[in-house]
Amino acid sequence: MPMDSINYNGLFSEDVGSFFRSPVREIFKKVDLNSIYSFAGGYPSVETFPLEEIEATMSEVIAKYGGKAFQYGATQGVPELREAVAKRYGVPVERVQITSSSQQGIDVCTRVLVNPGDVVLTSNPSYLGALQSFCSYRADIRGVGHEEDIDAFRKAYEAEIAKVKAEGKRIKFLYMIPDFQNPSGESLTLEERRMLVELAQEHAFLIVEDSPYRELRYEGEHIPAMYSLAPDTVIHLGSFSKIFAPGFRLGWAIAHPDILDKIYVCKQSLDLCPPIFDQYVAAEFLESGRLDANLKKSISLYRTKRDLLLSLLEEHMPEGVRWTHPEGGLFLFLTMPEGFDAVKFYDTALDAGVAYVAGEFFHPDRSGKNTMRMNFSFMSPERITEGVKLLAKLLENQMS
């Protein structure tokens, strides 16, 4: 086999690929999600997809646009969807680029901004799909842990920034999920957002604000997006995956036109343009008011599921296990006692029929061995209940 003689390692080479091979995707390769109790993944609930309304919208799009809906289209996205997004978020249309999934938004920002060795600051933990992307471009990822006290939090970032400068390296951007973070489910306060924006402006780096869960708030008041605090410093990434349906693979980037122009050129060689028909469907779904009506129902459903999960954890989890109380989003984060290894425990859990994602995978410094992420959007209340009972029993056995 000639494969052996061929050097086929590239920029995205074997070592990079293996280290951040997605543990979630690896699970999905092996098991049918519906055959286990899955707290893994960030899947919306299938019942939030309004099939009849989607089908009606599709027929409307075909009647309205005809063949245009199936032709190539503008690299920036179809005008109708860019305008609908601009209107919804109160930004000028020239600041909107449609992306073929918000994951692509993360990837294209990294590709446009980062040279091998450049530093990307992140929270510790942070979204593993973003860490994968940073890693694939050979970024030097520096995760900074959260501190309750704002001065201590600022100091933690300042210390990392000083360290990077002392090493003669450049920080290209700070990657943040300020609303209902993946994996922790927690949000940044307004004060914290302001502090980070100030740091970015002081030290001349950008902020990539990844905001797929922002509209899924179940309690409390909306906190201004980091983008609104500094529109020329922040690239805001949004997604239709959690407010409409992930199967369309559509998101958007809102940013300074100079940055969008770079993304535009880059996207030409990535995939020419986002899926056209899907964009018209999303635009029509949004403009007709169907998206908001459906979103309201999804929020109510997810609030119930979050409350259920919180009460089940309270009732069944063994002593020594702690968890976050997210005000929105799809996840909460569990911390087991020191010494617990959620990666090792994983096989036990999966064999018994319950899946989660080990927290270690979200930590750029590979800490957090005693943590795990739990999703509450995907399963039915009945299966969430059975799943928590099973997981709690397994944990109890393991920890005793």
Place this chain on the structure above:
Amino acid sequence: MPMDSINYNGLFSEDVGSFFRSPVREIFKKVDLNSIYSFAGGYPSVETFPLEEIEATMSEVIAKYGGKAFQYGATQGVPELREAVAKRYGVPVERVQITSSSQQGIDVCTRVLVNPGDVVLTSNPSYLGALQSFCSYRADIRGVGHEEDIDAFRKAYEAEIAKVKAEGKRIKFLYMIPDFQNPSGESLTLEERRMLVELAQEHAFLIVEDSPYRELRYEGEHIPAMYSLAPDTVIHLGSFSKIFAPGFRLGWAIAHPDILDKIYVCKQSLDLCPPIFDQYVAAEFLESGRLDANLKKSISLYRTKRDLLLSLLEEHMPEGVRWTHPEGGLFLFLTMPEGFDAVKFYDTALDAGVAYVAGEFFHPDRSGKNTMRMNFSFMSPERITEGVKLLAKLLENQMS
């Protein structure tokens, strides 16, 4: 504006971006395609999109798969589409990866295989979207011109390979469009394909065979795909854009499972998975036989348009202009006399209302200044006729 103080150049930096900023996309930014005679772009004809059948297929998919059609899916593509592609091309399903456009296929191969400075061999000229992608990963692109004589052709490649080796560089792959090449419209003979595969195996590099037009043959016999000659040496890229509709942004890669595994990991951080609903629609369209029935009609339509363009060129083009006679695909290639500059002439043409793509953009060595690519699939016969007459008149004025 803080933008000035921020170093936002990354791997895909300003110089790379500007050099290979797509001239076609730049045209589309400025003018409505339907307001000019457009021989630019590689757009299929809108009338080849069977709207009623697509709408029926969509309803069938929703009835058959329900919410699953709008959920996240496997990174490799949905099993139904992978199997349909595997069956159509007679390859094992584990050798099929669905891509979010065949442009993504090119990009992901480059990302997985190329480190900055690595050599990518191409034909000279070659597809500019591929050159953009290679360029963005800082590949060292070496274009080799075609020679009618097989020995001379082989020698031209051997000379380039020897040169690369003497420089201590590595060739990662040869990028080829063997069927109805973009931009020339010409195909490689079986002998030429065999020769290139032999060179690849002898010198341990891969071949990326980009084959979006393969099924659009208007005369002559099919020539075996390079993949079929050496399935472990060749990565075969296909596309639904020309045989179904580009608005779905779906393609496929057929390759050795070891290479697909790298693409699979890479695609996780690129966009998680291709659009799900679109994949089910493509699978259903293919399996139901609708695709082949529709393709037959498209081939007949495009044959007529090609013949029309060829006869119009014969009738109207001034002395000294030559062109290729493609047996399939969407393009033919014009050569004007030495000294003609198709880039400079472009503004004259666009002002008069006719667009083409200057051949220089397809030449990695920036030669071919006196060439242009003409598409014959997009416009109606009437507009092709008017467009050629106009272009011929403009050329005559320019050349006299």
